[in-house]
Amino acid sequence: MKASIKDYFVYYIYLFFKMLFVYTPNFILKPILKLLAKIVSKCSKKYKKIIDVNLDLAFDNKLLKEQKQKIAYESYKSLLFNMYEFVENQSATKEEIFAKANIINKEYLENAIKSGKKIIFFTAHCGAWELALPFTGLKFGTIAVVNRKMNNPLINEMYKKVRNRNNIVMIDKKSAAKGMLKALKDNHHVAVVIDQHIGVGQEVKFFNQAVMATDSTSRLALKFDAVLVPLFCETNDLGDYTIKIEKPIDVPSYEFKTDDKIKELTQLQNNIVEQQIRNKPEQWFWQHKRFKYKHDELYKV
Numbered sequence: 487m488k489a490s491i492k493d494y495f496v497y498y499i500y501l502f503f504k505m506l507f508v509y510t511p512n513f514i515l516k517p518i519l520k521l522l523a524k525i526v527s528k529c530s531k532k533y534k535k536i537i538d539v540n541l542d543l544a545f546d547n548k549l550l551k552e553q554k555q556k557i558a559y560e561s562y563k564s565l566l567f568n569m570y571e572f573v574e575n576q577s578a579t580k581e582e583i584f585a586k587a588n589i590i591n592k593e594y595l596e597n598a599i600k601s602g603k604k605i606i607f608f609t610a611h612c613g614a615w616e617l618a619l620p621f622t623g624l625k626f627g628t629i630a631v632v633n634r635k636m637n638n639p640l641i642n643e644m645y646k647k648v649r650n651r652n653n654i655v656m657i658d659k660k661s662a663a664k665g666m667l668k669a670l671k672d673n674h675h676v677a678v679v680i681d682q683h684i685g686v687g688q689e690v691k692f693f694n695q696a697v698m699a700t701d702s703t704s705r706l707a708l709k710f711d712a713v714l715v716p717l718f719c720e721t722n723d724l725g726d727y728t729i730k731i732e733k734p735i736d737v738p739s740y741e742f743k744t745d746d747k748i749k750e751l752t753q754l755q756n757n758i759v760e761q762q763i764r765n766k767p768e769q770w771f772w773q774h775k776r777f778k779y780k781h782d783e784l785y786k787v
Contacts, residue, residue: 488639489638489639489640493638493639493640494640496638496640496641497638497640497641500641503573504573504576507570507573507574508573508574508577512724512725515570515724516723516724519563519566519567519570519724520563522562522566523559523560523562523563523565523566524559524562526562527555527558527559527561527562531787532787533773534558535785535787536772536773536774536775536785537554537557537558537561537772537773538554539775539777539781539784539785540772540775540776540777541554541557541772543693543695543777543781543784544693544695544763545693546694556768557767557768557772558772560768560769561768561769561770561771561772561773562773564613564614564721564768564769564770564771565771565773567614567721567724568613568614568615568616568617568721569616570724571586571614571616571617572616575616575617575620575652576644580624580652583617583620583621583624583652584621584624584625586617586621586725586726586727587614587617587621587719587726587727587728587729588727588728588729589621589625589728589729589730589731590728590729590730590731591730591731591732591733592731594715594731594732594733594734595622595626595715595731595734596626598713598715598734598736599626599627601713603710603711603712603713603736603738604670604675604676604706604707604710604711604712604713605675605676605712605713605715606670606675606676606677606678606703606706606707606712606713606714606715607622607629607675607676607677607678607714607715607716607717608677608678608679608680608703608714608715608716608717608755608758608759609677609678609679609680609716609717609718610679610680610681610718610759610762610763610770611679611681611682611770611771611774612681612718612719612720612759612762612763612766612769612770612771613718613719613720613721613727613766613769614719614720614721614727615679615719617719617727617729618717618718618719618729619631619652619654619677620649620652620653620654621719621729622677622717622729623652623653623654623675624652624653626675627653627674627675628653628654628655628674628675629653629654629655629674629675629676629677630654630655630656630657630665630666630669630674630675630676630677631649631654631655631656631657631676631677631678632657632659632662632665632666632677632678632679632702633656633657633658633659634658634659635658635659635660655669655674657669662702663702666678666702666706667706670706670710670712676703676706677717678700678702678703680699680700680703680755680756680759681756681759681763681770681771681776682774682776683697683698683774683775683776683777683778683779684698684699684700685698686698687699687700687701687702687752688700688701688704688748688749688752688753689779690749690752690753690756691753691756692756692759692760692776692777693760695777695780695781696779696780697756697776697777697779697780698779699752699755699756700752701748701749701751701752703751703752703755704747704748704749704751704752704755705748707735707737707751708737708747708748708751711737711738712737713734713735713736713737714734714735714737714751714755715731715732715734716730716731716732716733716734716755716758716759716762717729717730717731717732718730718732718762720766720769721769730762732758732762735751735754735755737751
């Protein structure tokens, strides 16, 4: 797609702010990001409504107003810190990326790789997900990631080049199934973010609510006898993170309890994501309509 004059304008504005992000010391940038998080959490009527609905549904209306306000602020702060990582990682070296995080339970992944089985990561919009994938790709091998193509072709092309440098192969969301199949056949790992509402998939329980969830990871895992690996990145502070690899689901040896293997695997993955969110609720992206499937009317302002 050919870039328009508007695309070039937005692209150069983006480069300007990227330069500010990269060259502003953290001790100056951090309070600015925290202030922005506080302003947005109080002023955005639309997303305040979405966050309140999500928290009420997830925690059965048991959270106090002050608790919800704190989670909303922390969620925006986490999102802004994550955006910072997205921008800074475009020019960071492998050593600089590794220096930002420690990794726990890496033996789970190392053993899965040694087994020779295909690896399918599933993750969520928790903490610094924009650091988790390049960190893991650089340390453990190329990861193919499903992502929506950006509207601005200039920014999208820059994004692809940076991802490639960090051992990330981008798969267009419109051809996700075909792209993931090819990636696994090429002996790449695959990663899918599974925590958002989708129109088709499997109905599962999430925080005791019926939601629609992608079953692409389950289908691929069954097709390739793969290992499903939960991957999360918790934020300790700006530039300081913990990569968490939870106990994998070894699909070939997993003892299914029902005949519907796809639904069972999809539910199991969502249970793991839910537990991560319960552990760190302030680091999840509460701003999307996760419970839209059965509660769309609640989100209306």
